[in-house]
Amino acid sequence: MSALGRFSAVIAESVVYRGREGQWAYLVHRVAGLGVLLFLGLHIFDIYLVGFGPEVFNATLFLYKGPAARVLEVLLAFGLLFHALNGLRIIIQDFVPRLMRYHRRLFWVQAVIFSILFIPAGTFMLKEFFGIAGGLLITLALWALVPLAVIGQYVAPTPLTLNVAEVGGER
Amino acid sequence: MMRTARQRPPTGSFQVMSWLFMRVTGLLLLVIAVFHMFWMHFIIGVEKIDFNTIVSRWTGPHGAFWRLFDVMLLTFAFTHGINGATNVADDYITSRGWRVVTRTALWILWFALVMMGLWIIYTFRPDMPTPFK
Numbered sequence: 165m166s167a168l169g170r171f172s173a174v175i176a177e178s179v180v181y182r183g184r185e186g187q188w189a190y191l192v193h194r195v196a197g198l199g200v201l202l203f204l205g206l207h208i209f210d211i212y213l214v215g216f217g218p219e220v221f222n223a224t225l226f227l228y229k230g231p232a233a234r235v236l237e238v239l240l241a242f243g244l245l246f247h248a249l250n251g252l253r254i255i256i257q258d259f260v261p262r263l264m265r266y267h268r269r270l271f272w273v274q275a276v277i278f279s280i281l282f283i284p285a286g287t288f289m290l291k292e293f294f295g296i297a298g299g300l301l302i303t304l305a306l307w308a309l310v311p312l313a314v315i316g317q318y319v320a321p322t323p324l325t326l327n328v329a330e331v332g333g334e335r
Numbered sequence: 336m337m338r339t340a341r342q343r344p345p346t347g348s349f350q351v352m353s354w355l356f357m358r359v360t361g362l363l364l365l366v367i368a369v370f371h372m373f374w375m376h377f378i379i380g381v382e383k384i385d386f387n388t389i390v391s392r393w394t395g396p397h398g399a400f401w402r403l404f405d406v407m408l409l410t411f412a413f414t415h416g417i418n419g420a421t422n423v424a425d426d427y428i429t430s431r432g433w434r435v436v437t438r439t440a441l442w443i444l445w446f447a448l449v450m451m452g453l454w455i456i457y458t459f460r461p462d463m464p465t466p467f468k
Contacts, residue, residue, distance in 0.1 A: 170427045171427045197419050201420060208413065211452065214459060215455050216466060218385075229382060241372060244368060244372060248365045255361060288377065
């Protein structure tokens with residue numbers, strides 16, 4: 165199976181595989197990390213352009229201005245904050261292995277901290293274009309990924325048998 | 336019961352250093368990357384950012400501080416990210432040849448963008464000669 169096929173198989177299986185909190189945290193951690201990296205590559209390039217003078221640099225900044233860019237910036241905040249807090253949980257579990265027994269509870273502590281930080285932050289970032297109520301609504305729609313995806317893994321109809329060879333587990 | 340399953344990894348190998356690097360830079364980035372996003376979005380505001388924002392950040396009494404901050408952010412974040420991307424690629428690419436190709440491409444990208452970033456942070460002057468002047 166090609167690398168791309170393997171990748172889409174993992175994504176497809178991840179949606180229905182009932183690994184619950186841990187599985188979902190792993191998937192979002194990975195996608196968020198790649199997303200932030202993609203933005204970072206773009207961001208290094210646009211800052212490099214200040215060397216081309218104010219006209220070129222200011223013209224490039226249209227990328228980050230306006231309501232559509234702002235929603236993507238909130239998505240970036242989601243990814244950065246989730247990756248940061250989930251990474252912190254992984255580090256704590258790595259260095260205090262007995263906490264692995266409580267990884268599920270730790271995930272929910274993490275989810276509460278994430279919500280307390282992300283919901284006001286997203287609302288504040290969006291209020292310039294969408295008002296407080298609109299900003300809160302958009303933020304909650306993004307935030308809902310956390311509870312919905314985890315609940316979805318509990319109510320999924322049947323756990324699929326993961327074909328290890330097919331998703332690239334063989335060595 | 337799980338205690339025996341987790342054995343200490345051998346020390347000194349590249350993989351162990353890479354594992355440790357991700358945790359150390361991860362903790363640093365937890366502070367500086369989140370602070371950077373907070374600063375730019377909550378204190379300054381994205382709509383207000385333009386060329387003059389960079390001028391006041393990188394020159395004047397606090398210029399050295401912000402340039403040092405940006406060098407740290409650039410190198411830690413992008414190295415952490417590219418190293419993470421090679422870990423992700425290894426999960427889906429199993430052939431040795433393609434792994435070499437992806438790793439090489441990712442580290443070339445790393446070198447190019449880190450050099451571009453460092454160059455502009457170190458050499459920036461508001462009146463620097465530009466290719467279009």
